[in-house]
Amino acid sequence: MNILVIDDDAFVLKLLKLQLANLGQPEVMTCESANDALEALADRQQMEIVFCDIQMPGMDGVELVRHLAHMEFQGGLVLMSGEDERILSTVQYLAQAHRLKVLGALQKPITPVQLRGILQGQASPAAKPRRADRKIYSVEAVASAIENGELINYYQPKVSMCSREVVGVEALVRWQHPYDGLVFPDQFISTAEQNGLIDDLTRLVLLNALRHCRDWQASQLRLSVAVNISMSNLVSLDFPDFIVKAAQDLDFDLSLLILEVTESQLMQNPLTALDILTRLRLKNITLSIDDFGTGHSTLTQLRDIPFNELKVDSGFVHDAGDNASCRAILEASLDLARRLGMKSVAEGVENLADWHFLSRLACCDVAQGYFIAKPMPAQTLPSWIQEWQVRRTGLTE
Numbered sequence: 001m002n003i004l005v006i007d008d009d010a011f012v013l014k015l016l017k018l019q020l021a022n023l024g025q026p027e028v029m030t031c032e033s034a035n036d037a038l039e040a041l042a043d044r045q046q047m048e049i050v051f052c053d054i055q056m057p058g059m060d061g062v063e064l065v066r067h068l069a070h071m072e073f074q075g076g077l078v079l080m081s082g083e084d085e086r087i088l089s090t091v092q093y094l095a096q097a098h099r100l101k102v103l104g105a106l107q108k109p110i111t112p113v114q115l116r117g118i119l120q121g122q123a124s125p126a127a128k129p130r131r132a133d134r135k136i137y138s139v140e141a142v143a144s145a146i147e148n149g150e151l152i153n154y155y156q157p158k159v160s161m162c163s164r165e166v167v168g169v170e171a172l173v174r175w176q177h178p179y180d181g182l183v184f185p186d187q188f189i190s191t192a193e194q195n196g197l198i199d200d201l202t203r204l205v206l207l208n209a210l211r212h213c214r215d216w217q218a219s220q221l222r223l224s225v226a227v228n229i230s231m232s233n234l235v236s237l238d239f240p241d242f243i244v245k246a247a248q249d250l251d252f253d254l255s256l257l258i259l260e261v262t263e264s265q266l267m268q269n270p271l272t273a274l275d276i277l278t279r280l281r282l283k284n285i286t287l288s289i290d291d292f293g294t295g296h297s298t299l300t301q302l303r304d305i306p307f308n309e310l311k312v313d314s315g316f317v318h319d320a321g322d323n324a325s326c327r328a329i330l331e332a333s334l335d336l337a338r339r340l341g342m343k344s345v346a347e348g349v350e351n352l353a354d355w356h357f358l359s360r361l362a363c364c365d366v367a368q369g370y371f372i373a374k375p376m377p378a379q380t381l382p383s384w385i386q387e388w389q390v391r392r393t394g395l396t397e
């Protein structure tokens with residue numbers, strides 16, 4: 001492998017070169033400055049891995065990242081620092097935003113185990129391809145999808161951290177498009193929102209969710225079901241009555257319904273929203289503040305609206321074990337939920353490390369994320385639950 005190491009500290013260069021040679025990588029070039037490195041890279045674009053110290057006199061790591069992005073560097077990048085972990089993760093974020101392939105962001109000194117992981121990461125085939133060109137659909141197309149019943153619900157399971165039992169699901173809308181296949185909500189929700197279709201869309205998702213949830217109950221699966229609503233849904237005062245009527249028609253127990261509320265823009269009519277939300281709570285529906293910690297899901301909302309569940313945004317959960325800032329925000333959010341007598345849900349549990357970290361914290365009620373399961377069609381859920389029953393027994397700790 002062609003490897004380049006950039007560090008202003010000659011000792012670090014020597015050490016890394018030696019460590020890499022021990023791992024069967026003798027082809028290591030070293031540079032004491034980012035300027036020298038850029039020259040070398042201009043000559044040898046095929047460099048497969050660049051290790052870069054982010055704190056260097058002259059050109060620093062942030063500038064180098066910018067240059068690498070500019071030259072459309074295709075190899076892997078490893079950022080190193082002896083400094084604050086937060087600076088390191090910000091540089092990592094910057095590099096990823098520039099679409100560079102970041103293989104790692106490591107505190108010095110770097111261990112042989114870390115190096116081996118990085119070499120393996122670069123040798124493995126490219127990560128998941130980006131989703132093909134995202135088509136944005138017209139208002140007419142979205143309206144007819146709603147009308148023709150082309151919108152369907154997928155469900156992502158949620159698991160109790162204490163019992164590891166499946167306790168509920170979150171309904172996530174998909175568009176079963178006649179030609180384009182399965183279309184994700186980021187391709188049509190904002191069109192619906194901006195053109196007065198979001199209310200119809202939400203009511204459709206809600207009705208489907210209540211129906212599925214009732215069917216599961218009939219087959220002895222008592223699960224809660226969460227439906228996402230945005231503050232822009234909360235403009236018609238009859239919204240709670242609509243839900244109560246639907247639940248009566250379907251003989252559905254409303255204590256199983258959770259409404260996950262997000263606010264993408266400032267509330268236009270806060271009193272109406274508050275009226276509706278309070279009545280929903282009076283009907284025994286759980287109100288969850290979604291994506292807590294981001295956007296408008298703020299402490300003010302927590303103070304003013306009678307939420308009884310707090311959903312910590314995945315950005316604070318995934319990799320929290322390795323990121324001190326995420327860890328602090330996650331712990332504080334969970335503590336806040338507990339002190340306010342709210343249930344807590346952590347989104348973004350993507351791997352075993354996330355799961356272990358969360359279970360060690362011992363104060364989060366429910367977990368959700370790819371590690372447990374991806375969203376799935378309603379009919380797949382019962383068989384997935386059977387598989388989980390086996391899998392969960394292996395998740396000791």
Ligand SMILES: [Mg+2]
Nearest residue numbers: 170228260290
């Ligand atoms: Mg949600």
